[in-house]
Amino acid sequence: GAVVSQHPSRVICKSGTSVKIECRSLDFQATTMFWYRQFPKQSLMLMATSNEGSKATYEQGVEKDKFLINHASLTLSTLTVTSAHPEDSSFYICSARNSGLDYNEQFFGPGTRLTVL
Amino acid sequence: GQNIDQPTEMTATEGAIVQINCTYQTSGFNGLFWYQQHAGEAPTFLSYNVLDGLEEKGRFSSFLSRSKGYSYLLLKELQMKDSASYLCAPMDSNYQLIWGAGTKLIIKP
Numbered sequence: 001g002a003v004v005s006q007h008p009s010r011v012i013c014k015s016g017t018s019v020k021i022e023c024r025s026l027d028f029q030a031t032t033m034f035w036y037r038q039f040p041k042q043s044l045m046l047m048a049t050s051n052e053g054s055k056a057t058y059e060q061g062v063e064k065d066k067f068l069i070n071h072a073s074l075t076l077s078t079l080t081v082t083s084a085h086p087e088d089s090s091f092y093i094c095s096a097r098n099s100g101l102d103y104n105e106q107f108f109g110p111g112t113r114l115t116v117l
Numbered sequence: 118g119q120n121i122d123q124p125t126e127m128t129a130t131e132g133a134i135v136q137i138n139c140t141y142q143t144s145g146f147n148g149l150f151w152y153q154q155h156a157g158e159a160p161t162f163l164s165y166n167v168l169d170g171l172e173e174k175g176r177f178s179s180f181l182s183r184s185k186g187y188s189y190l191l192l193k194e195l196q197m198k199d200s201a202s203y204l205c206a207p208m209d210s211n212y213q214l215i216w217g218a219g220t221k222l223i224i225k226p
Contacts, residue, residue, distance in 0.1 A: 043218040044160070044204075093159045097212075104147065104212050110161040 002028050004096050006038075013084055014117055020080045021112045022073035023094030029074040029097035035067075037090045050077040084116045109114060119143050121217030123205050126225045129195055137203050137220045145210020150161045151179050154219065160204055163190070186195045192222075199205040200224045 003026040013019050023033055033050040036077040037114055048069050049057045056069035077096075091113050095106035120142045129135040141149070149169035152160035166172055166188065178191040182192035190203055202219040209215055 040220075044216040046213065046216075049213070092158075104208060105150065105162060105165060106214060108152075108161065111159040113157075 001085065002096075002098050002105075002107040004107045004109040004110050006094055009110060010113045010114060010115075012115045012117065015085055016083055018080055018082045019084055020078055021092055021114075023077045023079070023093075023096065023109050025075045025096040025098075025107070028096075028098045028100060028107075029079060030077075031074060031099045032097045033071060033077040034095045034097075035069060035077075035079050036093045036095065038093060038111075044093065047079075081114065084114070086116045089114055089116045119209060119215045121205055121207070122214060123203075123220045125218065125219050125226055126160065126221045126223065128225060129192075131195055131197060131226050133195050134191065134193050135195060135220065135222065136203045137205075138187045139190075139205030139217075141186050141188070141215070143207045143209040143215055145212065146183060147208040148210055149179075149188050149205065149207045150214060151177075151188075153204060154202045154204055156201075162171055163203075195224050196197075197224050197226070 005024045007022045031052045036044045037045045037047050038044050046059050047062045050069045050071040052071045058064045071077040091111050093111040095108045122140045128213040150165050151163040153163050154160040164179040166179050170178045176193045181188045202221050206214040
């Protein structure tokens, strides 16, 4: 099956620092990847859609200068949380759409739990 | 607007059957996914329906009625490990998944 990895799985950082999260599709090509954020007991919230070789599309209310997304290859997208603050503490999950499938299933990475002190 | 409606929480007994209902409204429709999410983990794929009817996959089955904007997930022979949140996620005309808060399923012995 299709596997998506995320790194790191857990990160604790000080307020004001930047954190980079990697999302990789291990055995398929993904022209489109998605970045979600999930607060406890709440639904997944789409932050942005990442398209290989072009700029990401951000959802309303998501600051593109704060959450930098780079999708430089068909198997890697990165999310950088710049100048992180405690309110950015959340569970960040990426997913990747398998370009080779007839339907548009999204395969999820295991998530990254970010804690900003 | 786009909307998902699922029960917030359900409780069932080990070995029994439970049906989780979902009604939705989306801008366009390109199928509906069901995902399982254990606490603190990412969602995992359970099923995909694009045509009306029932799709069976082992202990899990999923039903879709496009005209009614309705789907259900049926779980048979419940096991304790089935305790999780179940997310109904239709895909809109832009091929984006629309997420609700999901249904937390509690399995009791």
